[in-house]
Amino acid sequence: MSESSYHLRLVERILLYVKESYHGLYSLALLHDMPAVIGAEKPPRVRGFVPDVYAVDAPLTTMIIGEAKTSQDLLTEHSLKQIGAFLSHLEGQKRGVFVLSVPWQAARRGQSLVTSICRTRGIDQTKVELVILDGVKREARR
């Protein structure tokens, strides 16, 4: 499977998770970057980066940003800045949720990466709900 197809599968995993887990919020506005009909709504730019998935409620109670990373692009400089920007943005929300979808082999690395970014940037980890989707089991913590 090509890198881009694999990335799409990881994004699909986030969409499925958001739809299943937040159904109780009588459905959020869910925007994603999957190939769809021409002119479909894409997620907005968040602090300079466009996430793979962006879900929000209005009036604002919950904001979810989802990002899919293959093993190859998880630890790049771009990913560090991108994930840092998303976490900083979510920290200021009433309820911010960051969903990181990675291959199962990279789940631990993903979790460590997020923790390390939070520490470096001084982000209060209790203010962002973190969900790691690895296709095997979901790890979530507050």
Next chain:
Amino acid sequence: MASAASNVASLRFVPVEDIHLDVSNPRIRKFLEHYPDEPTPEQVFLALGAAGDDGDDSSTSFEKLKNSILTNGGIIQPIIVSRQKDGRLVCIEGNTRLALYKNFLRENVKGDWALIPALLYEDMDEARIDAIRLQVHLVGTRPWDPYSKAKYLYRLRTQELLPFSEIVDYCGGRQKEVVELIQAYADMEEYYRPIIPDDGTFDTTRFSGFVELQKPGLKKAVAEAGFTLTNFAEWIYGEKLYPLNMVRWLPRILRNPKARDIFLKDGARAAVQVLEKPDLSNALLEANVSQLAQAITQAIYAMPWPEAEKIRQEPGGQTAQCLNEALIALTALINPSTTGQ
């Protein structure tokens, strides 16, 4: 002058296959002129999709209407049909709706698409047809003001508990716009209403200031400068932010200590005067919009990647702000309907 008979219509459910699409419809005529022979229903359908019909001039409105009809299970407003002297039924108004019904029927889309509600006129003359087209397309219905629209959307969302996708399907628009309007309404009610002395002075025309507040970076800029959204509401109420599109300048004003002081004392219009003005050469000042647009396109294409990345990563930065302001102005110039101006 229209005959008396043509002024009386009856409301019927008419078989869609019996009604002919109006190929002389002014909006699609320009597309159909490319076909030497009588256009087929498919060609008319394509032309309607390209031109839009019941709404703004874009294929997006065609999609919106299609989704709205599918969600509702039919149309709410009947189409207008004229029965001509030879018995032929021609759609005078509502060609897109009729074309969609025909398409749904042909494609076996789930639902009842064989009959369409129609106001049926007998042998309408040209003057009457023109009068209807003018009233529908040039005068149109009176749109709701943005505050009332947002209030209604808020109710659908918070009381009727409709999902976003359903609201968008019913009323058209985009999810982001719906979210923005609902949030703007919620902010206005939460922060603006409490500071108004009495309900009599609650000015709904200030609503667009709260819509502007939803744009990226605005709330962050207010918070980072040590203010609250109640302060923002006070600025709107006290006309510190007037005209309301001055809200767009707020991040730059609040970041500049001198401009911020002037703003708090005399308002945004005075504050922008002290913001750094670009030192424009005569060549730039004398260039017209077309030349400037070409120059900016070339400059962007020639921009090194790190520089572009820097702009993206600093949405509150000077360059990003200037680009956003230019983008808003350009969009308003080219497509005013999307900016509400």
